[in-house]
Amino acid sequence: MKLIQVKDYQEMSQKAADIVIEKVKTNPQIQLGLATGGTPEGLYDRLIADHKENHTSYEQVKSFNLDEYIGLSSTNPNSYHYYMAHTLFNHIDINQEDTNLPNGTAENIQEECVRYDEMIDKMGGIDLQILGIGQNGHIGFNEPGTSFASKTQVVDLAQSTIEANARYFNSIDEVPTQAVTMGIASIMKSKEIILLVSGVAKSEALKQLIDGDITEEFPASILKNHQNVTIIADQDALSKVHVQRGSASRD
Numbered sequence: 095m096k097l098i099q100v101k102d103y104q105e106m107s108q109k110a111a112d113i114v115i116e117k118v119k120t121n122p123q124i125q126l127g128l129a130t131g132g133t134p135e136g137l138y139d140r141l142i143a144d145h146k147e148n149h150t151s152y153e154q155v156k157s158f159n160l161d162e163y164i165g166l167s168s169t170n171p172n173s174y175h176y177y178m179a180h181t182l183f184n185h186i187d188i189n190q191e192d193t194n195l196p197n198g199t200a201e202n203i204q205e206e207c208v209r210y211d212e213m214i215d216k217m218g219g220i221d222l223q224i225l226g227i228g229q230n231g232h233i234g235f236n237e238p239g240t241s242f243a244s245k246t247q248v249v250d251l252a253q254s255t256i257e258a259n260a261r262y263f264n265s266i267d268e269v270p271t272q273a274v275t276m277g278i279a280s281i282m283k284s285k286e287i288i289l290l291v292s293g294v295a296k297s298e299a300l301k302q303l304i305d306g307d308i309t310e311e312f313p314a315s316i317l318k319n320h321q322n323v324t325i326i327a328d329q330d331a332l333s334k335v336h337v338q339r340g341s342a343s344r345d
């Protein structure tokens with residue numbers, strides 16, 4: 095894993111945006127894997143600003159999101175469909191029909207999981223996946239204990255995840271207890287991954303990722319087995335890590 099150390103959230107977002115914009119310009123048909131949560135909001139803001147200023151075009155780009163809550167329709171402001179529309183898609187020139195998220199209200203959710211993986215495979219896979227990390231090491235909504243062989247699946251959210259995400263809801267009781275998420279194996283198929291990590295709340299997780307072993311008890315640890323991962327982390331997130339410049343490996 096390559097590590098880019100940055101000062102703060104702003105610099106992390108700018109660095110990530112610079113990379114994404116460059117890749118979109120080089121490959122206008124790039125297939126992007128996208129994440130939700132607080133972490134990528136700054137990145138999306140910068141993609142929008144650049145689109146408005148420099149006219150970087152997403153007309154031929156296709157996108158695939160990691161996850162969606164079970165039971166929330168796309169018009170629910172807490173759904174990830176809504177988040178993506180309002181945080182990014184409505185503000186750039188990507189075609190609505192080229193944006194994909196798992197459908198958390200599908201009648202047959204198991205079929206939906208299979209459909210999602212097959213669709214991504216059929217379209218040639220994800221070129222660049224943007225990832226965040228949960229405080230417990232989850233990626234997508236794959237909580238500790240998830241099989242590294244997992245494909246897109248329905249998962250029960252950990253209590254800590256429900257608590258962390260409750261800030262977006264009126265009350266913790268409104269947070270769905272289940273989600274549909276790309277599995278670990280689905281995520282690992284991406285040709286390239288950028289992991290964004292910011293803030294002291296993620297410092298323990300980042301330390302565990304960099305210093306810890308590869309174990310299903312810490313889902314993000316599988317990223318060490320991927321050939322092309324770049325972590326962009328800020329000083330607060332790195333506060334518990336002793337790293338050599340540019341390298342996130344222990345050796």
Ligand SMILES: N[C@@H]1[C@@H](O)[C@H](O)[C@@H](COP(=O)(O)O)O[C@@H]1O
Nearest residue numbers: 130131132133226227228234235
């Ligand atoms: N399912 C999402 C993840 O994709 C995200 O990376 C993570 C961290 O969220 P945040 O960026 O808000 O800290 O948890 C959420 O529950």
